Amino acid sequence: MIVFRSQAAADIMMFDDVARRMMEIMGKEPSDRGIVTVEQLPDAIARLKAAIAEDHARHQGEPEEDRPQTEEVPGGSRRAYVGLAQRAVPLVQMLEYSLQDDKPVMWGI
Numbered sequence: 731m732i733v734f735r736s737q738a739a740a741d742i743m744m745f746d747d748v749a750r751r752m753m754e755i756m757g758k759e760p761s762d763r764g765i766v767t768v769e770q771l772p773d774a775i776a777r778l779k780a781a782i783a784e785d786h787a788r789h790q791g792e793p794e795e796d797r798p799q800t801e802e803v804p805g806g807s808r809r810a811y812v813g814l815a816q817r818a819v820p821l822v823q824m825l826e827y828s829l830q831d832d833k834p835v836m837w838g839i
Contacts, residue, residue, distance in 0.1 A: 732762070733838065738831035739824040747804050748817055749837065755781045755818070763838040771829040778822045785814040 732749035734742040744752065750760035756774040758764055766774050802808055828835050 734821060734824060734835055736824055736828040736833050736835045738827040738833040742820050742824055752818060752821055766835040768832055768834055771825050775822060775825045778818050782815045782818050
């Protein structure tokens with residue numbers, strides 16, 4: 731688990747693989763510890779919102795029965811499928827609150 735933290739919002743915990751994907755989308759190098767500086771927040775927010783819009787467009791009109799029910803987890807096991815928007819929206823909100831309060835967002839294990 732990786733925890734995203736900001737003085738402007740509640741902590742957000744994510745599975746390691748999911749958190750690393752969010753870091754990549756934000757343009758950050760996936761790592762165990764890191765920071766999105768106040769100056770980097772607008773770009774990180776824009777990147778996440780663009781990825782959410784792209785994911786929505788890709789799945790728009792897709793019948794429910796065609797949507798994945800599970801997803802593979804590193805190590806070979808499976809878990810319930812959760813879409814990008816469900817995973818990214820809380821992080822976008824944290825980034826937006828942090829930008830409003832002029833606070834960076836950090837992450838670590």
